[in-house]
Amino acid sequence: MNTTAQVFPTFEQVVQGLAGQIGQLRAMAPQPTLSETVRVRRAIDTLIAETNADExxxxxxxIRCGQCTTACHYFQATGETKYAPMRKMNLYRKVYQREIGPFRWWYQLVTREVKLKDLEELQELVYDSCSECGRCTMVCPMGIDTASLVHHQRSALVAAELVPPELAALRMEQKHAGTVFGASSDSLRKMVDTIREKAGVIIPLDKERAEIMVLSSAVDLVGNGNGLLATAKVMNHLGVDWTICSDGFESANFGLLSGDMSLWKKQVNPIVAAAQRIGAKLLVIAECGHAYPALRWNPMLKSGDLPFEMMYMSEYLGRQAKAGRLKLSPLAGKITYHDPCKTGRRGGAFDEPRAVLKAMDADFVEMPANKEYNWCCGGGAGIFLLERATRLREESFKIKMEQVNITGAETVVVSCASCRLNFEAGRVKNHWDKKVESLVELVAEHLIDEAPAIPLKPLHAIPINEDQGAIA
Ligand code: SF4
Ligand code: SF4
Incomplete structure (x- = not known):
């Protein structure tokens, strides 16, 4: 029962299964209901409302210096100037100049008004060809945060009913059912039972009080049970007081991905409420890159005022490794690590995942561009889900492959489900001779003195005392 891969499908099979579901999303997307005039006005009003001093x-x-152009993987991969970061803010700038800038009277004379067609053309620039990775900002001499400007434009396109169909379908599902891909609290309970029955690993679901609340994700529940299994093995190994709350477990946030601020907040509220109810001191965010900004950098959430800390899974593992609390067997072969843009460049979690790999005595080698300058894999911010973005995603992934190839590593470790989906799809597509591993799953496979199997009972059906979270 030590090998997570024996219990659930391989990640390659997970990707295949998910591809089938993604293929059905286009047909499920809602159609526009508003008039053209209203849609355009709503987009403009959204941009005006979201423009503060920074914007x-x-x-x-x-200053049109062009430094950001070659920093963007979508331009670098295609050579098409329309994908240059500075061009992705043109429409926003036009709205700013015409509506609220100091010379708006002038711009209203010399520029034409924004039309629906302009917004339709914007869709590809702010959804398909910007993963909001922030790499362009690293090189911009003016410190312009293009990713943030792109995000505001996503919000404007939500208002204009111009979200790409796959994201629109998932946004609607999360808005009405609070979940995506049908991964409900029942799915969580079933997965908890399956993990207990097949792997003998207990997940202390819905404890009334716990120090640590752990999040899961739809990918964990509808396909990759290995992620949740690995998380449970690690938490149990550490002997900590932890739980998952069935009324606040979902990391995925299609409010953030689509640009729908109200859904973003709505999706976060039950998580915060559950953590407060159980008296959690720490919220551990599953390996889901965009969940990190959705929670930790949420502009609508005053995280400093919350009675608990938030940490990404790689940060939590890294701190445990640094404290000598993770007992891990050595990792064979040369490896490298891909920093997810949201937790790395935008979040600063660089040392922690490396500390975990060090605890496995790994033969670790950095990619030529690493940490802040790491190249995005090309699939973040929902781009993996967009059929129309397939060419852009696949071409930009070749940059990532080249970076990994230079290291000579046999394995690339990632700590974000979205990156991992893109890596796995790219690996298969290119017959790439590398292994792609999740950080938490790798840790679970290398734990020494793993917890013993537990007698089988439906855990969620019996009262749980706090000691059951501490299986050492
Ligand atoms: S944030 Fe990343 S993907 Fe978006 S324009 Fe900048 S470099 Fe390109
Ligand atoms: S966004 Fe920054 S790096 Fe890009 S052209 Fe403008 S000033 Fe130069």
């Missing part, structure tokens, strides 16, 4: 300065200060 105004960024929109005013681009």
């Amino acid at each position: 105004a300065v960024w929109l005013e200060s681009c």
Whole structure:
């Protein structure tokens, strides 16, 4: 029962299964209901509402130096100038200049008004060809945060009913059912039972009080049970007081991905409420890159005021490794690590995943561009789900492959389900001779002194005392 891969399908099979579900999303997307005039006005009003001092300065200060152009993987992979980061803010700048800038009277005379067609053309620039990775900001001499400007434009396209169909379908599902891909609290309970029955690993679901609350994700529940199994093995190994709350477990946030601020907040509220109810001191966010900004950098959530800390899974593992609390067997072969943009460049979690690999005595080698300058894999911010973005995603992934190939590593470790989906799809597509591993699953496979199997009972059906979370 030590090998997670024996219990559930391989990640390659997970990707295949998910591809089938993604293929059905286009047909499920809602159709526009508003008039053209209203849709355009709503987009403009959204941009006006989201423009504060930072945005105004960024929109005013681009000196057209072009430094950001080659920093963007979508431009680098295609050579198409329309994908240059500075071009992705053109429409936003136009709205700013015409509506709220100091010379708006002038711009209203010399520029034409925004039309629906302009917004339709914007869709590809802010959804398909920007993973909001922030790499362009690293090189911009003016410090312009293009990713943030892109995100505001996603919000404008939500208002204009112009979300790409796959994201629109998942946004609607999460809005109405609170979940995606049908991964409900029942799915969680079933997965908890399956893990207990097949792997003998207990997940202390719905404890009334716990120090640590762990999040899961739809990918864990509808396909990759290995992720949740690995998480449970690690938490039990550490002997900590932990739980997962069935009324606040979902990391995935299609409010953030689509640009729907109200859904973003709505999806976060039950998580925060559950953590407060159980008295959690720490919220551990599953390996889901966009869940990190959805929670930790949530502008609608004053995280400093919350009675608990939030940590990404790689950060939590890294701190445990640094404290000598993770007993891990050595990892064979040369490996490298891919920093997810949201937790790495935008979140600063660089040392922690490396500390975990060090605890496995790994023969670790960095990619030529690493940490802050790491190349995005090309599939983040929902792009993996967009059929129309397949060419862009696949071409930009070749940059990532080259980076990994230079290291000579046999294995690339990732700590984000979205990156991992893209890596796995790219590996299969290119017959790439590398292994792609999740950090938490790798840790679970290398634990020494793993917890013993537990007698089988439906855990969620019996009262759980706090000691059951501490299986050492
Ligand atoms: S944030 Fe990343 S994907 Fe978006 S324009 Fe900048 S470099 Fe390109
Ligand atoms: S690097 Fe900054 S200032 Fe230069 S073109 Fe890009 S966004 Fe504009």
